Amino acid sequence: MAGGDLHWIWKPYALYAQIDYVYGWPSFTRGDGFANAQSLMNVLETILNLAYVYYVHIRPSSVAPLVGFSSALMTLSKTVLYWLNDYYCSWCTSHNPPLKWIILFALPNTSSSISSQSLALNIMMNDYRTVLYRLDLATSYPTLHALLQHFMNESPLDGTLELRVVTTPSTGSPHIPTPPRSPNPHAPHAMMSAPEHYMSFARSDDGREVHARHTFGVPPDPDLNVSPSSPTQRSIYARKPMMAVTHEFPPKTSVIAAFIPIVEHFLRTDHELASVIFECRSYMQPAERGEVHPLEILDRQAPYKRMFGYVGRVRGGMTVYELDDTVTGTMFSSIPVNFPLPP
Known part of the structure; x- marks a missing residue:
């Protein structure tokens, strides 16, 4: 002073x-x-x-x-x-x-x-x-392509990829996502407003490649002009929503080519907090004989290996991790499938 x-x-x-x-x-x-x-x-x-x-x-x-x-x-x-x-x-x-x-x-x-x-x-x-997410225990990968390739190498038969949590600037908090529209709007099973956060894959007959098969979501109620992806509108459904096939990929479509655009849809912003967590469920046993319905893979009673991927922006750069299964599995163990499968 x-x-x-x-x-x-x-x-x-x-x-x-x-x-x-x-x-x-x-x-x-x-x-x-x-x-x-x-x-x-x-x-x-x-x-x-x-x-x-x-x-x-x-x-x-x-x-x-x-x-x-x-x-x-x-x-x-x-x-x-x-x-x-x-x-x-x-x-x-x-x-x-x-x-x-x-x-x-x-x-x-x-x-x-x-x-x-x-x-x-x-x-x-x-x-x-x-x-x-205990990124200190996670395994780092240079690209999302490399992480998905690792997951597919660890998948002997077939399985699913599921978007678990998406954090974007528009939401500000983690939520179960509504991914982009089907890449093929003219496909027989395409339902444009369905939340496609499940994708199935299967290894080719020769065992060399893994191909994307279907995406799954909840189609809109034909009696109401509402979207099943909206929690506020979901409560006024005339009927209980059921999971359905929303898109069938062309033969020999690679998982990497099919899944990466969905993840990039949520990370197209440069916002520091944009991130995606997804789960890869790889089955150790094939489907029972006679089970040919695409939805079978979502509810198969068979041993499986579970792997979690994380893609996010940190201090201006992109980070890709395979999360520790013990930590992440416990985090999501209490989260059920959002919608029931048809009987």
Whole structure:
């Protein structure tokens, strides 16, 4: 503060003390406690920031997102309190000319708060995903193509691919998705509004390749102009919705060529939080003799191997992982099939 022994260190700060008397002599001589209280909160906030860095980079811990969120929330609450204090003291900064008040008080306080909070929350959300999906235990792959190829190599017979969770900027939270329209709208089984989040595949007769077979979803109710993918509209269905074939792929369509466009549909944005989790269920035994209906594969009572893939954006780049089955399997073990199969 001007006149103090250490003012020479903080000399550029003298202008700020003239703009806002809360940090100047008028407040000090009145004995106001706001500046001292805020300084104490700054110390606690700094401690939390250092703890966050420690738990992320030195001793990784699952509490890092909680510590970081607490620090960011403290910063935000102080900013709000700062504006409220100026408002309830009948605008203590009103002694400044309007242009000076906007340039030196309003804009710096608002822009710095928004930018710092956005950066902090973005970093924490990435850390939150790492903790939630245990990416530290996951196996990294260079591309989605490589991950799918690995899943197909581990599939001796046939199986299914299912989109489990999709997080996109439009939703802001994980949800069971409604993927893009069928790639062949003229196919016999195409139902354009059906949520195609299941895809079946089967190994070729010579065992060399794995081909996409069908996609599955719930067709719209012919008696009502509603979509089964809408949770709010689903409750007014005239009949209980049933799973059905929504698309049949041409012969020898590769799984990679069929499935990657569906995933890319949800990741076409550059948003940092866009991500997809999908499950590959590979059966160890073939279907029983006489079972030729495509829907059989969704409810086959046979041993299978379950693998989970994760595709998401982290700090501007694309990351692809095979998630740890112990963690992810437990996460999804309580989630049933959304719709029953026909009898």
